[in-house]
Structure formats: structure tokens, C-alpha cells
Amino acid sequence: MMAGNETECYSTQLIDGDGTFNGDGLDRFIKQVKLGECGLSYAVVAIMGPQHSGKSTLINHLFDTNFKEMDTMAQRSQTTKGIWIARCVGIEPCTVVMDLEGTDGRERGEDDTVFEKQSALFALVVADKVIINMWCQDIGREHAANKPLLRAVFSVMLRLFRVDKKTLMFVIRDKSLTPFEHLKNDLSEGIEKIWNSVSKPEAHKDTRLKDLFNVEVVALSNFEHQKDIFKEEVASLKQKFFQSIAPAGDRREVVPASGFSISAQQIWKLIKENKDLDLPSLRVMVATLRCDAIVTEKYSTFIANKAWLDLQEAVETNLVEDFGEKVSLMISNCLSGYDHEFSYDHEATYFEASVTSEKRKQLEENLLQLVQPAYQSTLKRIQAMLFENFKDEFSIALNGGQGFAVNACDYTNKFTRLFAERCERAVVEHANWDLDKIKEKFSRDLNSHITEVQLVELSKVHESNLKEALHGPVKSLLEMGSDHTWPAIRELLQHETETAVSEFSSALLTFEIDEQKKEDMISKLKDHARGLVKETAREEAGNALHHMKERFTSKFNYDDDYNPRVWVKEKKIRDIAKNARSFSLKFLSVLAAIRLDDTTDTIWDTLVYTLLERTENVTISQDLLSSRTWKGVSATQTLIAPLHCNSLWSQFQKETQYAIDQATNELLAAKKRKKELLLLAMNVALISTHAVRGVGAVVANLL
Structure with missing residues (x-):
């Protein structure tokens, strides 16, 4: 054309x-x-x-x-x-x-x-x-x-x-x-x-x-x-x-x-x-009219037949195993059951042969057209049943010892053969319906499922690689709790995501899938990477109090060279305690929200203003921490709400006060011991003076 x-x-x-x-x-x-x-x-x-x-x-x-x-290249016809x-x-x-x-x-x-x-x-x-x-x-x-x-x-x-x-x-x-x-x-x-x-x-x-x-x-x-x-x-x-x-x-x-x-x-x-065309003779005309009537009658009888109605109803809800045999017998009885007075051949046998043959073929075509939807439904049920069986058996086989390719080949061949056998049993012998298309579709469905399983496994591998690349490093960066934590996390996320997407895209080239599906899978992998970071951040946020106390302990009990502190002045204890708490508060501000987008917020300033410095107007400070979200931060990005931060800080202060009190007590105890030692030293010195004088008197008497 x-x-x-x-x-x-x-x-x-x-x-x-x-x-x-x-x-x-x-x-x-x-x-x-x-x-x-x-x-x-x-x-x-x-x-x-x-x-x-x-x-x-x-x-x-x-x-x-x-x-x-x-077509000049084809046979001339x-x-x-x-x-x-x-x-x-x-x-x-x-x-x-x-x-x-x-x-x-x-x-x-x-x-x-x-x-x-x-x-x-x-x-x-x-x-x-x-x-x-x-x-x-x-x-x-x-x-x-x-x-x-x-x-x-x-x-x-x-x-x-x-x-x-x-x-x-x-x-x-x-x-x-x-x-x-x-x-x-x-x-x-x-x-x-x-x-x-x-x-x-x-x-x-x-x-x-x-x-x-x-x-x-x-x-x-x-x-x-x-x-x-x-x-x-x-x-x-x-x-x-x-x-x-x-x-x-x-x-x-x-x-x-x-x-x-x-x-x-x-x-x-x-x-x-x-042009003297072959007009129907009277006999042909009568045969045509009568055979048309017989065809109509036999078709109506077939439609009303209880056996057909029962079979048709059964096909709508279940798989009829012997569908082909039953329907073939029904059609044969309708067409050529010579021992049956209601068959077409019995009633049309004495009419013009060419007409009866043509009308018989017409009746056969009408009957086949009638039963074809039930036949198609049967094929679809066979297809659906075997496809589910294939998925189950293939899934179990993948957990065995053989490789993916071997299992895919073995089970594809097995179920393709089973499907062909079951379809042949559903065939109506009078029909010349082509099974190739539905066989091809079944084969495509099997291959599509195998491909889908491969894609799922491939996605899992790259998701696992991303988890390995992100979870530990992100956790470590969060535990640092500094101003550079989230920029470093964003940089790490971008690098690892780009690497994973590049490798994943290369792997997808071996699959015959459309571009939209590729884009969807890559987008899902990117979302997974962000999800891993968020999940890790939520885990760390759940342990915020524990991490804050650890940071406080490391900063309060040890100097910059990690040597245990020696307490000499109460003012210094207060200064170090404030510094250690500020260090812990920084960690709290880092974990308060997810910051995967390069935006700024006022969480740190709010926490310092309300928790560390405690302004004279306590009411205003408390109001700032009474909300469930931070200003400019969505609820989905909030890890620790202001209200929760206030509660955590109160708990943190209570649990770290003991260390401050202990340091103060140690300082007082040290001062007391020092005073006692000084008095002891003075007494010893006094006793020593009296002793010298007594010896001098004895020596003088002897002389």
C-alpha cells in the first residue's frame, strides 16, 4: 500500500x-x-x-x-x-x-x-x-x-x-x-x-x-x-x-x-x-431459503441447549479442563449427528449439495463465533493459572543452588511446554484458530517477569551498595555535630548517588525496557539514597540525649589533649560546664532537622537564645519552643521538634548536673585536703622546733 x-x-x-x-x-x-x-x-x-x-x-x-x-521484489501476482x-x-x-x-x-x-x-x-x-x-x-x-x-x-x-x-x-x-x-x-x-x-x-x-x-x-x-x-x-x-x-x-x-x-x-x-451470469435456479433458490431457515433453527437450538448454557456458566468462574472436547462434541452433534434427527445434515441432506455445503459452513462459522469468547476465556484462565505457578516455582528455585540464568531457562521451557499442552486440550476441532499469538504473549509474559525479577535484584544490589556507602559515613558525620555536618552529608550524598546512578544506568542498557521505566527506576534509586540519609538521621535523632551526654562528658571531663581535667577553681568549672553544654547543644541543633537542601534556618540561634542563655523574659523563650515545627522547616524535615528539644534539654541538664556537682565537690574536697595537709605540716614543723630545743637543753646540762 x-x-x-x-x-x-x-x-x-x-x-x-x-x-x-x-x-x-x-x-x-x-x-x-x-x-x-x-x-x-x-x-x-x-x-x-x-x-x-x-x-x-x-x-x-x-x-x-x-x-x-x-511489490516488485515479490512473486508477480x-x-x-x-x-x-x-x-x-x-x-x-x-x-x-x-x-x-x-x-x-x-x-x-x-x-x-x-x-x-x-x-x-x-x-x-x-x-x-x-x-x-x-x-x-x-x-x-x-x-x-x-x-x-x-x-x-x-x-x-x-x-x-x-x-x-x-x-x-x-x-x-x-x-x-x-x-x-x-x-x-x-x-x-x-x-x-x-x-x-x-x-x-x-x-x-x-x-x-x-x-x-x-x-x-x-x-x-x-x-x-x-x-x-x-x-x-x-x-x-x-x-x-x-x-x-x-x-x-x-x-x-x-x-x-x-x-x-x-x-x-x-x-x-x-x-x-x-452477461448471462449464473442466476440461481428454482431448486437453488428453494435450497437457499430452506437451508437458511435450518441454520437459524439449529443455531437457536444450540444457544438454548442446557449443556452449552452450563458450560458457558462454568467457564465464567472456573477453568474447564476438557473444554475443547465438550464443545467439539456439541458442535458435531448440531452439524452431523446422523443418528440425531435434529442435526443440520439430517434435515438438509436432500437439498442442492452446493447450497447445503455453503450453509453448513455458515452454521459452523456462526457456532464457532458463538463459542469463541468462552474459548478465549478458557485460554486466559490457563494463561493466568500457569503464569502464577511459574512465578511461585521460579521464586522458590532462585533460593536454591542453581544460578539465575539456568533457572530462568529451565522454568521458561517447562511452562511454555505446559501452556502449549493445555491450550491444545482447549482447542475446538472444527475451528482453525491460531494459537501462535497467545503462545507468544505467554512467552512474553514469562520473559517480562524474569526481566522484572532481574531488575528488582539489580535494584536491590545498588540499594545495598548505597546503604553501605552512606549509612556509616552519614552516621559519623552526624555524630560530629558541627556546622559542616550537613554540607558534608549533602556532598557525600551527591557523590554516592551520581556514582550509583551511573553504574545502574550502565547495567540497565542490557535490558529491553522503555526510557520512561528506566527514568522511573533511576528516580527510585535516587529517592532511596535520600531515604537512607533521612533514616540514619532519624536513628541518630532518637539517641540524641545519649549523644549529648557523651559530648558533654568528653568536653567537660577532658581537656583539649584528652587528659583528665584537674579542677582548681569553681569559676572555671562553671565556664567549662557552659562550654560543654554549648558543645552538646550544637549537636542537638544539627539533629533537629534534615537539611538535604542547601537552605538556612534559625534553629541554632533559637536554641542558644532559649536554652543556653535563658533571657530575662522566660515566657518569650518558652513560647519559642512550644511549637511542633521550626520556623521555615517543614514537618517532614523536622527530626526533633522545638517542644521536644526543650524537654530533652531539661533532661540533659538534670543528668549532667551530677558531673558538675561532682567536680565542684572534688574541688572542695581537694581544697579541704590541702588545708588539712597545710595544718599538719605546720604542726609537724612546731613539734620539730620544740624537739630541737629539748635536745639543746640536755646537751647543755651534760656539759
Whole structure:
């Protein structure tokens, strides 16, 4: 089919290869192209010619239609069957083109020229202009140039119809080096000879060819070897069809467009009747009527049959294992149960064999059409059941020792085989329904599930890698509790996410999935990375009091060189305690909210103002910490609400006060011990002085 504009040309089969007129199709066509609104201002063009002479190719290029063209690379066979009709795109007034089945086709045989003559006659009567397509080398040849066909058509047309003057346009294809004028003269002389040889009725004894026909001759270059030139010539030829009809007053024999359908059907009917077609004999007619009645009766009986109704109901809710066998038996009984007086064959056996056979086939097709939805439902249930079984068994197998690829191959083969076996059991023997599509769909479903499992596993691997890359480092950064914590976390998150996305994207290239799914999976991985950070932050926020006390202890009990502190002054204890609490408060402010977006907040300032410095207006300070969210921070980003911070701080102060008191007590105890030691030293010194004096007296007495 040539790439014509279907929405404008509306190509429709007017008469099929068996001579059946498509009245409903023609009515739809007329409505689509609004032909009925044209009055007398419309034209009909027909094209005829030998089979494979390029008729369809010519009019597709000439009128932007989409008639089926012959594939030159394939076996040469009949392309156009019957007569097709289409609107010529871009031609004014509204012009309709008819593409006739090629003549001399081997499909109809050498002697079967009835349809050729009928269709050619139909074209000459209905059309304003008839294009006769012919090869250049066929000029002068009797049969290839359609001369016998024209002779027969001229003869019959003169006896049957009054017609307007027509235009016969002979299009010579693949023109040779022979001058065009020579070709034109030879062809025109041949047409005149055909006209003169035709037996004419009395009314047309003196009628000349030019009285009824305008003969035009056009030559075109080879389509395949001189395509550009061919297209230029066709474009020039196309101009002949613009405003090609005479004024309405000279078209007295033209049927108004609204009656075109009825006229065309009646003309075709007259043509067929005049050619002694095989009309049904009385016996055939009776057989037709009676067999139609039998078909209707048997079909109604089948529909009302309880066995069928029960089976139909069962199929709607359950899988009927022997569906094919049961339905096949029902249809066989209806058609050919010779021992059953209600079968079709029993009641139609004495009628015309050709009719009974045709009507039997019609009944069989009707029954198959009736049972097909139940058949399709059965196949879908088989498909759904085995697909669920496949998913379960495949999932269990993945936990075994064999690898993913081995399991995928083994279970795909197993369930594909099972599905084919179950489908075959559901087949109705009278039908020739193709199972390939549903088998292909089942196979695609299995492969899609395997792919989905692979994608899930792949996602899990990259999510696990992200967790390993983020959880520990983020935890460590949060425990630092400094102004650089969240910037460092953001930088880490960005780096690890970009790395993971790059690796994940490369891995996804091996899967046949659409871009949207890839984007969704990558987006999910990014969200997972952010989620990991948030989850870690929430875990740490849950242990905020513990971490605050640890930070306080490390800062209060040890100096900058991590040596245990020696307390010497009470003021220094208070200063160090305040510094240690400020250090812990910084950690609380870091953990109070998630800061994955580079924004600023006032959490630290608020905490210092309300908790560490404790302004004189305590009421204002408490009001600032009575909310459940921080100013400028959404509830979803809040880890520790202001109200909770206030509570935590109170608890923290209580539990760290002991260390401060202990340090103070140690300082006082140290001072007391120092004083006691000083007194002891002074007493010792006094005793020592008295002792020296006593020894001196003894020595003096001895002397």
C-alpha cells in the first residue's frame, strides 16, 4: 500500500473479485468525502490496463491515493482485485478515481474474461474520463493493448446506455526513443479501427468515435529507472484533472452526486444480468431459503441447549479442563449427528449439495463465533493459572543452588511446554484458530517477569551498595555535630548517588525496557539514597540525649589533649560546664532537622537564645519552643521538634548536673585536703622546733 493520505482519500473496495457490490461501503465513502453535497460538480476517473502495468502506482502518484501496489521484489501476482474507489486528494472539483482489476491475469484464467468486460463496461459508463494504462512496447499488439476488451465493451455499451461524451486517455508507460507523435498516431489509428469494426445499433449507425469519446494520448518515462522525470511528468499530467469537467449545463446525463450510489449499483446490476451470469435456479433458490431457515433453527437450538448454557456458566468462574472436547462434541452433534434427527445434515441432506455445503459452513462459522469468547476465556484462565505457578516455582528455585540464568531457562521451557499442552486440550476441532499469538504473549509474559525479577535484584544490589556507602559515613558525620555536618552529608550524598546512578544506568542498557521505566527506576534509586540519609538521621535523632551526654562528658571531663581535667577553681568549672553544654547543644541543633537542601534556618540561634542563655523574659523563650515545627522547616524535615528539644534539654541538664556537682565537690574536697595537709605540716614543723630545743637543753646540762 502506498503511503497516501488515508484520512482524505478513504480508499474502499467498491466491487470485490467475485463481483459483489459493496453498497454499504460506497455509502460510507460518499458520506466521508461529502460527495452528496457536490450536485453535478464532481468527476469520476477510472483506470484500466493489463495486470502488472503499474496502474495503482500511476494513480497513487497522480492523485495521492493509497491503492495497493505490486511489490516488485515479490512473486508477480494479482494486486488489485475487483474495483476500488478513492477520492483524489487536492483535486477540485471533487474527483473520484476507480482502480480496476488488471486484465489478462493468470488468476482468472485465459478464458474467464467476463469480469474484465463487466468492470471495463462499468468504468466506461460511470466515469467521465477513463485512463487506459499500457506499455509502450505493446502498441500494435492485439491483446496486450486491451483491444479485444474495448471492442466488446464498445459493442455492448452502445446497445445498453445513453452516455455523455467520455474521455479515453491512453497512458503509454516506459516510452521509448520512438517519437511520441508516431506512437500517438499508431495508437489512435488502432482505436479507430476497433470502433469501426464494432456492430452498431440503428441509432448509432453514423456515430463516430469522436462523437462519444475524446481520445488523448500521454507518454511517461520509466518509474523505476527515471523516477524523478516520471514524477515531473505525472505532476504535469495532474493539471489535466483540475476543473476537468464541463459546466453543469452540458452534463445533462450525469446523475446528481447524492444519487451516485444508487445509480452505480443499478448499472452494475444491469451489466451483470445482461452477461448471462449464473442466476440461481428454482431448486437453488428453494435450497437457499430452506437451508437458511435450518441454520437459524439449529443455531437457536444450540444457544438454548442446557449443556452449552452450563458450560458457558462454568467457564465464567472456573477453568474447564476438557473444554475443547465438550464443545467439539456439541458442535458435531448440531452439524452431523446422523443418528440425531435434529442435526443440520439430517434435515438438509436432500437439498442442492452446493447450497447445503455453503450453509453448513455458515452454521459452523456462526457456532464457532458463538463459542469463541468462552474459548478465549478458557485460554486466559490457563494463561493466568500457569503464569502464577511459574512465578511461585521460579521464586522458590532462585533460593536454591542453581544460578539465575539456568533457572530462568529451565522454568521458561517447562511452562511454555505446559501452556502449549493445555491450550491444545482447549482447542475446538472444527475451528482453525491460531494459537501462535497467545503462545507468544505467554512467552512474553514469562520473559517480562524474569526481566522484572532481574531488575528488582539489580535494584536491590545498588540499594545495598548505597546503604553501605552512606549509612556509616552519614552516621559519623552526624555524630560530629558541627556546622559542616550537613554540607558534608549533602556532598557525600551527591557523590554516592551520581556514582550509583551511573553504574545502574550502565547495567540497565542490557535490558529491553522503555526510557520512561528506566527514568522511573533511576528516580527510585535516587529517592532511596535520600531515604537512607533521612533514616540514619532519624536513628541518630532518637539517641540524641545519649549523644549529648557523651559530648558533654568528653568536653567537660577532658581537656583539649584528652587528659583528665584537674579542677582548681569553681569559676572555671562553671565556664567549662557552659562550654560543654554549648558543645552538646550544637549537636542537638544539627539533629533537629534534615537539611538535604542547601537552605538556612534559625534553629541554632533559637536554641542558644532559649536554652543556653535563658533571657530575662522566660515566657518569650518558652513560647519559642512550644511549637511542633521550626520556623521555615517543614514537618517532614523536622527530626526533633522545638517542644521536644526543650524537654530533652531539661533532661540533659538534670543528668549532667551530677558531673558538675561532682567536680565542684572534688574541688572542695581537694581544697579541704590541702588545708588539712597545710595544718599538719605546720604542726609537724612546731613539734620539730620544740624537739630541737629539748635536745639543746640536755646537751647543755651534760656539759
